[in-house]
Amino acid sequence: MTATPDLSAIETMDSNDPLRHLRDRFTLPEGLIYLDGNSLGAASPAAFAELEIAAKDEWGSGLIRSWNTAGWFELPVVLGDRIGALIGAGPGQTVVADTTSINIYKALHAAMGLRPDRKVIVAEGGSFPTDLYMAEGVISTLPGTTMRLEGVHAQTIEELIDDSVAVVLVNQVNYKSGALRDMAALTRRAHEAGAIIVWDLCHTAGALPISLDDVNADFAVGCTYKYLNGGPGAPAFIYVAERHLGAASQPLSGWWAHARPFAMERGFEADTGIRRFQCGTQCMLSMRALKGALDIWDDVDLNAVREKSVALTDLFIELVEEKCAGLGVTLESPRDSAKRGSQVSFLHDNAYAVMQALIERGVIGDFRAPTTLRFGFTPLYIGYREVWDAATILEDVLRTEVWKDDRFAVRAAVT
Numbered sequence: 001m002t003a004t005p006d007l008s009a010i011e012t013m014d015s016n017d018p019l020r021h022l023r024d025r026f027t028l029p030e031g032l033i034y035l036d037g038n039s040l041g042a043a044s045p046a047a048f049a050e051l052e053i054a055a056k057d058e059w060g061s062g063l064i065r066s067w068n069t070a071g072w073f074e075l076p077v078v079l080g081d082r083i084g085a086l087i088g089a090g091p092g093q094t095v096v097a098d099t100t101s102i103n104i105y106k107a108l109h110a111a112m113g114l115r116p117d118r119k120v121i122v123a124e125g126g127s128f129p130t131d132l133y134m135a136e137g138v139i140s141t142l143p144g145t146t147m148r149l150e151g152v153h154a155q156t157i158e159e160l161i162d163d164s165v166a167v168v169l170v171n172q173v174n175y176k177s178g179a180l181r182d183m184a185a186l187t188r189r190a191h192e193a194g195a196i197i198v199w200d201l202c203h204t205a206g207a208l209p210i211s212l213d214d215v216n217a218d219f220a221v222g223c224t225y226k227y228l229n230g231g232p233g234a235p236a237f238i239y240v241a242e243r244h245l246g247a248a249s250q251p252l253s254g255w256w257a258h259a260r261p262f263a264m265e266r267g268f269e270a271d272t273g274i275r276r277f278q279c280g281t282q283c284m285l286s287m288r289a290l291k292g293a294l295d296i297w298d299d300v301d302l303n304a305v306r307e308k309s310v311a312l313t314d315l316f317i318e319l320v321e322e323k324c325a326g327l328g329v330t331l332e333s334p335r336d337s338a339k340r341g342s343q344v345s346f347l348h349d350n351a352y353a354v355m356q357a358l359i360e361r362g363v364i365g366d367f368r369a370p371t372t373l374r375f376g377f378t379p380l381y382i383g384y385r386e387v388w389d390a391a392t393i394l395e396d397v398l399r400t401e402v403w404k405d406d407r408f409a410v411r412a413a414v415t
C-alpha cells in the first residue's frame with residue numbers, strides 16, 4: 001500500500017488539476033467546503049446573468065413577445081439537446097421539462113404502453129423513493145400491474161428480469177451508497193428479456209460520461225439541479241430513444257405536447273418528436289438559470305471530470321479511514337471506484353448529529369436516514385485541499401464528540 005498523501009502532495013495535486021480554473025466560474029462562500037453538489041449544485045455568475053436578462057429585459061420589456069423573440073418556446077428542446085450532448089444522446093431525443101418525478105411517471109407509463117401484454121415493473125428496493133412512489137401511481141392506473149423489487153423479491157435486479165417484465169426502472173447511481181450500475185450490461189439484459197429500461201440519471205448527469213445512444217437505452221430521466229448546477233427546483237430532463245418516439249405516448253397530454261399547440265384544436269394529437277413528452281407551459285426563469293449553468297459545460301471534458309471525481313473520492317476514503325479509524329465510521333460506498341459514482345457515504349450510528357456538527361464547522365454534506373453521512377464531490381469546483389480539510393474536520397468532530405451537544409439533535413424538515 002502506498003502512503004497516504006501529505007499536505008504538500010495534496011497541494012501538488014491541486015496545482016496539476018486541469019479542471020482547477022473552473023472553480024472561478026462558480027459563486028461559493030469563502031471558507032465553506034461544499035460537499036453537497038449532488039443534492040443542490042452551486043450557483044454561478046453565468047446563471048445569475050441569464051436570470052437577470054430573462055427577468056428584466058425579456059419579461060420586463062419584451063413581455064409576451066419574448067415567447068417568440070427571446071426563444072422561450074424553443075428553449076426546452078434547445079436545452080434538451082445540450083443535455084443530450086452530456087449524456088450521449090443525439091439531437092431530438094431529450095427535452096427539459098417538469099420535474100424528475102413527473103418525468104418518471106411519463107416514461108414509465110409510456111414504457112408500459114410499449115409492452116401492453118406484460119404487467120410487471122422491476123425496480124430497486126433501495127431506489128430513491130420518488131421513483132417507487134411514481135411507479136405506484138402508474139400501477140394505480142393499470143389494473144393487474146405489479147412491482148418486483150431488488151432486495152425484496154430477489155437479491156439482484158438481474159434475477160428479477162424475465163419475459164413477463166414490461167419495464168425495468170433503475171437508478172444508475174444509488175443516491176445513498178453511491179453504487180454505480182453497468183448501464184450497457186443491464187440494458188442488454190433487459191432487452192434480452194424483451195423489456196424496456198428506464199434509467200434515472202439524477203446522480204449521473206454531469207458526473208459521469210455515459211452514452212445512452214450507444215448502450216441502446218430506451219428512456220432516461222434526470223435532475224438538472226444536482227451536478228448540472230441549474231438551481232433549486234430547476235426543470236428536469238427526459239430522454240426517449242428515437243426509435244420509440246412514434247409509438248411512445250405519455251398520459252400527461254397537455255397542449256405543449258400537441259402537434260399544433262396554437263391551433264387550439266379540441267382533440268389531442270401528439271407531436272411526432274420529443275415535444276410530445278412536454279406537458280404545459282414551462283418555468284422560463286428556472287430554465288434560463290439552467291441555460292447559464294450549462295454554458296459552463298461547453299469546454300468541459302466529462303472524461304476529465306470522471307478522472308478527477310475518482311481521485312477526489314478515493315482520496316477522501318483513504319484520509320477518512322486513516323484519520324477516523326476507531327471513531328465509529330464505516331464505508332458504505334463501494335471501495336472500487338469503478339463501481340462508485342461521484343459521492344462517498346460513510347455509516348455512523350449518530351449520522352444526523354455528526355452531519356449537523358460538520359455543517360456548523362463549515363463542511364456541508366448531508367444526512368440520509370437512518371445512518372448515512374453523504375459527501376458529494378463535484379469536480380468542477382471541489383479541490384484536493386478541501387478533501388483534506390473535510391476529512392480533518394470530520395476527525396475533529398468525532399474525536400471531540402462535539403456532535404453530542406443537544407443543539408445537533410433537532411431535526412429540520414429538509415435533511
Ligand SMILES: *Cc1c(COP(=O)(O)O)cnc(C)c1O
Nearest residue numbers: 099100101128130171175200202
Ligand atoms: C434527486 C432525485 C430525484 C428528485 O426528483 P424531483 O422530482 O426533482 O424531486 C429523483 N430521483 C433520484 C434518483 C434522485 O436522486
